[in-house]
Amino acid sequence: MQTVATLVLASGNAGKLKEFNALLSPLGFDVRPQSDFSVSEVEETGLTFVENALLKAREASRISGLPALADDSGLEVDALKGAPGIYSARFAGEPKSDARNNQKLLQALSECPEGQRSGRYWCVLVYLRHAEDPVPVIVQRSWEGEILAHPRGEGGFGYDALFWVPEQAMSAAELPAEEKNRLSHRGRALQGLVDMLQVVHG
Ligand SMILES: O=c1nc[nH]c2c1ncn2[C@H]1C[C@H](O)[C@@H](COP(=O)(O)OP(=O)(O)OP(=O)(O)O)O1
Ligand SMILES: [Mg+2]
Numbered sequence: 001m002q003t004v005a006t007l008v009l010a011s012g013n014a015g016k017l018k019e020f021n022a023l024l025s026p027l028g029f030d031v032r033p034q035s036d037f038s039v040s041e042v043e044e045t046g047l048t049f050v051e052n053a054l055l056k057a058r059e060a061s062r063i064s065g066l067p068a069l070a071d072d073s074g075l076e077v078d079a080l081k082g083a084p085g086i087y088s089a090r091f092a093g094e095p096k097s098d099a100r101n102n103q104k105l106l107q108a109l110s111e112c113p114e115g116q117r118s119g120r121y122w123c124v125l126v127y128l129r130h131a132e133d134p135v136p137v138i139v140q141r142s143w144e145g146e147i148l149a150h151p152r153g154e155g156g157f158g159y160d161a162l163f164w165v166p167e168q169a170m171s172a173a174e175l176p177a178e179e180k181n182r183l184s185h186r187g188r189a190l191q192g193l194v195d196m197l198q199v200v201h202g
Helices: 014-027 049-064 085-090 098-108 177-183 185-201
Strands: 005-009 029-033 068-077 118-128 137-147 163-165
Touching: 005 014, 005 049, 014 029, 014 068, 014 177, 014 185, 049 068, 049 118, 049 137, 068 085, 068 098, 068 185, 118 185, 137 185, 177 185
Parallel strands: 005 029, 005 068
Antiparallel strands: 068 118, 118 137, 137 163
């Protein structure tokens, strides 16, 4: 397939990279992980997903000299007043650990009854044509769910085994990968971004 655009994915998260590749490669994007350019992790000092995504995209574009796509995402839990939110990756401290984050989430909700465990994933994507691009393409999408009391499923990454998707009656970790990509915050944000890039790239 003809390459429509080469871009660097400004993420060190293997789960995200897998999902981005599955969606972008068939569309003809030549997708390079930031590790190809030895981009190191930036400090996520923003107070919003969009600020953090901008920081990541700018650094990856600066180092690689390529257009960059960054994802800042996280889980917002209503009973926890929106936590872990932008701190989802570091919820249980450094170094980042999905297992400890999941453990901490279960603990924090241990007294919270079924029916009051609503939440949603957020994904904010930022695309920069170059490191000083003053017109970033930004797309934000959410995915509604409930936080389970026990993990279910082996797929996905992050909090997926604790994220119940009522419409599918499965956890995000039980959904087939293509289904997750079709329904998820990231999958739908990426579909929106691709539509917008067709305007940028023609
Ligand atoms: O579909 C998802 N399924 C499960 N968990 C998810 C998902 N989407 C975001 N999450 C969680 C993982 C991590 O705890 C945080 C993202 O944090 P975030 O800083 O954006 O990513 P990260 O540090 O893992 O990699 P990087 O910053 O290099 O892209 O939200
Ligand atoms: Mg991060």
